[in-house]
Amino acid sequence: MLKDKFYDLGPEWRAFDSDQRDKRGRTGAPMTFTIHDKGLSTIIDWRNKDVHGRDISPTNRAQIYRLRKWQRRIRVSDAAERNLAFAMAELDRISSHLSLPRSIREQAAITYRRAVEENLIRGRSIESVTAACLYGACRIRGVPRTLDEVAEHARVDKKEIGRSYRFITKELNLKINPTNPIDYMPRFASELGLSTGVQKRAVEILEAAIKLGLTSGRGPMGVAAAALYISSIEKGERRTQREVSEVAKVTEVTVRNRYKELQEKLGLNVDV
DNA sequence: AAGACGAAAGTGGTTGA
């Protein structure tokens, strides 16, 4: 019954690439929901007096009671709806900034609705919960974005999103696997303009590394970056450590450490 | 001149008493 009432609150333009998006993005949320009824609501007050201050007859009184009851109901469902609409708008806004596919956004919406149903929002900001749902949705769908990336476009800081995320996943029993470095591969490779051959090789390296347990306890992005770095050299499409570290959002030092490790333990000789 | 290297000190988050 609630869902009939949602409007498309997304941006009114479509962006075809991120440059465009950056230029055209105007402001935060597409619309404010602070005034849900546009000031048109009528309030039935609690006194049993009419406009002239006279007592209302008992017959009319029964009717007034019924009206009051509805007013109460409408008010609470309106508030809930308003919050949901706001959350959906926020979800839309962040995911469009992150160029996330619709399916992920929907996954996030599902999670969010569940969170609402289970009363998990109380005490947490809607913004932090939506961001947390989105972050989780990315991981569930195997298209990881870092917490930093999500936080960058959310209106709350990383710490709070993380807290909400942990809470939500625990309370809803969401089974989310630890991030797999392989999931980052397509994105990193394409951001670096590397061929699918390089990407495939990097995945092979990662698979071998996972078998040897070289990935556990390590930041997945660092490992992914290192594998891609090695593979880019092997395939003659070399990228510098700096370039690789940039897209993976880690430092060169980390790329170095990881790749030295991979090289040594996997018996790869990359040099020359 | 740019890239790669590695040592050393600093940071934030997890873990275990």
Place this chain on the structure above:
DNA sequence: TCAACAACTTTCGTCTT
């Protein structure tokens, strides 16, 4: 709640291409 800890970062001087 606090301290220890590992991974990662920052910074910086040096070596290699």
